[in-house]
Amino acid sequence: MLNPINHLNKLFDSRVRLGIMSALMVNETLNFNELKELLEITDGNLASHLKALEENEIIKVEKGFIGRKTNTIYSITKVGNKSFKEHINALEKMIKATK
Amino acid sequence: MTEQEQSLHALHDIKKMMERSSRFISLSGLSGISAGICALIGAWLAHPYVMGTRDFIMSWEKAYQLAGNGTWVLLFRNWLFWIAAGTFTAAFISAFLFTYLKSKKQGIPIWGSTAKRLMINVCIPLIVGGVFLLKLLDYGTFGLVAPGCLLFYGLALVNASKYTLDEIRYLGYGQILLGLINLFFVGSGLYFWAAGFGVLHIAYGIYMWQKYEK
Numbered sequence: 657m658l659n660p661i662n663h664l665n666k667l668f669d670s671r672v673r674l675g676i677m678s679a680l681m682v683n684e685t686l687n688f689n690e691l692k693e694l695l696e697i698t699d700g701n702l703a704s705h706l707k708a709l710e711e712n713e714i715i716k717v718e719k720g721f722i723g724r725k726t727n728t729i730y731s732i733t734k735v736g737n738k739s740f741k742e743h744i745n746a747l748e749k750m751i752k753a754t755k
Numbered sequence: 756m757t758e759q760e761q762s763l764h765a766l767h768d769i770k771k772m773m774e775r776s777s778r779f780i781s782l783s784g785l786s787g788i789s790a791g792i793c794a795l796i797g798a799w800l801a802h803p804y805v806m807g808t809r810d811f812i813m814s815w816e817k818a819y820q821l822a823g824n825g826t827w828v829l830l831f832r833n834w835l836f837w838i839a840a841g842t843f844t845a846a847f848i849s850a851f852l853f854t855y856l857k858s859k860k861q862g863i864p865i866w867g868s869t870a871k872r873l874m875i876n877v878c879i880p881l882i883v884g885g886v887f888l889l890k891l892l893d894y895g896t897f898g899l900v901a902p903g904c905l906l907f908y909g910l911a912l913v914n915a916s917k918y919t920l921d922e923i924r925y926l927g928y929g930q931i932l933l934g935l936i937n938l939f940f941v942g943s944g945l946y947f948w949a950a951g952f953g954v955l956h957i958a959y960g961i962y963m964w965q966k967y968e969k
Contacts, residue, residue, distance in 0.1 A: 674765055678772035683868070686776070690868060694776050744769065750762040 663746035665739055667712055672697060672705045677740045680715065680732045688728045706730065714739065779869040779919045781858035784968055787926075787960025789849035794952035797842030798945055804834050805945045811835045830892070857968070873918040880911040901944025905934030905951045920967070926959040 668674055675695045679686055686694075692702055709715045714736035718729045732740070774780070804811040811834045830836050858865045884907025891899050912927030930951045937947035 671768060674768055675772045678769045679776035682773045682777040686868070690776075693864065693867070694772065696862075744766070747762040747766050751759055751766070753759075 663742050664750075665743045665746075667709070667714065668740065668743045670705065672701065673709060676702075676705060676709065676715070676730075677732070677736070680730060681737070681740065685729045685731045687730070691730065709736070777869065777918075779867075779873040781854055781861055781863050781865065781870075782919050782923070782963075783853040783857040784960045784962070784964030784966075785853035785857075786850035787956045787963060789853060789960075790846040791953050791956030791958075791960060793842055793846035793849060794956060795949060795954075797838055797845075798949035798953060800842075801835055801838045801945060804838070809834075869918065873915060876918055877911050877915045880907055880914055883907070884911070898941035898944060899938075901948040902934045902937035902941075904948060905930045905937060908951075909934060920963070922959075922963060922966075926955060929955045929959075 668677060672695060676691060679691065679694050688702070688706075691706075692699065695702060706715065706717070710717050713733055716731050716733050718731075720727045720729060803809040813832045813834060855865050864870075884903065887907070888900055888903045891897075891903060909927045909930030909932075912923050912930060914927075916922075916924035916927065933947050933951040933955070937944060940947070
């Protein structure tokens with residue numbers, strides 16, 4: 657059997673990124689402020705994690721406007737969906753391995 | 756912390772975030788209790804009019820004059836209509852208040868995307884039901900109004916359970932069951948209505964309050 661650790665994705669090795677991914681798995685899109693409220697973190701912290709996920713094509717970013725205010729909308733990509741599911745499966749296997 | 760414990764924590768966090776971001780979890784048990792009490796008061800006020808010991812038309816003289824203008828005018832000259840409207844308003848305001856207080860305590864915005872999604876999914880069956888019931892009144896089919904309220908409200912709650920605390924599904928099943936039984940006892944609508952909107956709400960509210968807020 658393959659070592660499950662191989663499937664654990666380094667990209668998701670942070671509570672904030674796990675939170676972002678979990679929220680986007682069950683919501684088609686979320687904007688920056690909604691994510692911020694859910695995760696209860698600062699703008700800068702959230703932005704840097706979102707940037708990392710975006711650069712790895714895990715999430716998609718669309719910039720729009722509501723009136724004059726910018727409204728940045730995030731959603732999960734196909735690649736992101738697949739790799740996050742693999743990550744969860746790997747986590748489960750880690751737990752089962754010791755039972 | 757071992758790797759297993761870390762994985763378990765991570766999975767726990769994932770689950771929590773999925774719940775928190777997709778469901779409106781501030782719905783308070785106290786809202787159920789207060790809405791139930793309003794319903795019981797409303798049913799008590801309506802009782803003499805429904806049973807025929809008091810006349811539900813405010814003034815027959817006026818009613819005859821206005822009869823030519825169609826049933827809608829008669830609706831507003833009707834004690835039962837105003838009792839129903841008052842009951843609904845009181846129940847809605849008190850239910851909103853307790854949920855608002857809970858959402859403030861939890862630090863969740865009351866009008867976020869989860870609340871919007873919940874409202875839309877509750878309102879679809881309720882508005883359809885409301886129009887349908889108005890049409891029943893228009894045709895004079897009064898006996899089906901109470902079971903209709905229970906059935907449409909029950910369906911709305913079952914639909915809502917995907918977007919808020921899941922237990923509300925059982926409140927919905929209860930309302931639907933009462934509505935269905937009521938279809939076979941058409942003259943006793945007010946009692947079924949009071950049982951569903953009053954007693955079931957209060958029982959559900961107490962259960963939820965003890966489980967999540969006590």
